[in-house]
Amino acid sequence: MIFDTHAHYHYEAFDGDRDNLLAVLPENGILRIVNASSSVSSNETTLQLAEQWPFVYAAFGVHPSNTAELAEENFKRIKELTDHPKCVAVGEIGLDYYYDEPSRDLQKKWFAAQIQLAKEKGKPVIIHSRDAAQDTYDLMKAEHAGDCGGVVHCFSYSKEMARLYVRMGFYIGVGGVVTFKNARVLKEVVEDIPLEYIVLETDCPYLAPVPFRGKRNSSLNLPFVVEQIAQIKGITVQEVEEIIWRNALRLYRFSDIGIDS
Numbered sequence: 001m002i003f004d005t006h007a008h009y010h011y012e013a014f015d016g017d018r019d020n021l022l023a024v025l026p027e028n029g030i031l032r033i034v035n036a037s038s039s040v041s042s043n044e045t046t047l048q049l050a051e052q053w054p055f056v057y058a059a060f061g062v063h064p065s066n067t068a069e070l071a072e073e074n075f076k077r078i079k080e081l082t083d084h085p086k087c088v089a090v091g092e093i094g095l096d097y098y099y100d101e102p103s104r105d106l107q108k109k110w111f112a113a114q115i116q117l118a119k120e121k122g123k124p125v126i127i128h129s130r131d132a133a134q135d136t137y138d139l140m141k142a143e144h145a146g147d148c149g150g151v152v153h154c155f156s157y158s159k160e161m162a163r164l165y166v167r168m169g170f171y172i173g174v175g176g177v178v179t180f181k182n183a184r185v186l187k188e189v190v191e192d193i194p195l196e197y198i199v200l201e202t203d204c205p206y207l208a209p210v211p212f213r214g215k216r217n218s219s220l221n222l223p224f225v226v227e228q229i230a231q232i233k234g235i236t237v238q239e240v241e242e243i244i245w246r247n248a249l250r251l252y253r254f255s256d257i258g259i260d261s
């Protein structure tokens with residue numbers, strides 16, 4: 001039983017075979033997916049996917065690199081969407097200084113506003129943070145993001161930083177990168193923090209694990225990530241799957257929507 005806590009099946013990369021691909025996921029053990037919106041328009045395509053597929057749930061929000069698209073008017077629409085019965089999180093939101101645009105001030109403004117939205121609606125947040133470790137942490141602290149909790153997706157910082165996020169009430173999202181040869185720091189994070197705080201994700205179509213590195217990713221590749229985590233932790237694949245499945249249910253509060261397993 002695998003839960004992909006962060007996928008982007010609305011992306012163009014899936015336009016040719018989206019329905020065929022999604023249709024075979026459950027029979028391959030991928031029993032639940034959260035599709036994370038990243039832009040104003042992808043909030044709508046994410047909604048369509050969640051309405052079409054029983055096992056697809058939605059996160060609504062705008063990625064830091066797209067925050068220039070946001071205005072009070074379309075933010076209102078996102079607020080509405082977060083009341084949808086299949087919405088389990090606000091995201092992905094955060095700070096991205098790798099591309100470093102729009103301005104850091106604008107990214108911070110909308111990051112804070114979306115954290116407040118999550119707190120208002122009682123939903124967790126999905127955090128995207130790239131080359132912005134300290135600012136992300138400081139802003140989350142200032143906005144009391146621990147009150148809503150959530151996941152730091154595609155975690156790319158140190159184990160010291162991971163410990164701080166776990167202490168704040170956050171899960172650590174681990175995907176294909178952990179299988180890369182040069183992923184020493186992420187492997188250390190996985191080794192260091194208790195398995196109870198790790199969730200699985202693809203970030204597909206990006207970040208396919210070895211042996212498919214560089215190719216289009218999908219949830220079907222998650223067993224390679226599970227295998228790597230099991231090796232690092234020195235436990236069986238089955239134990240990893242069981243614990244991580246329950247972590248994802250806690251992260252997205254499935255008991256709140258009447259689903260306990």
Ligand code: NI
Nearest residue numbers: 006036092203
């Ligand atoms: Ni993503």
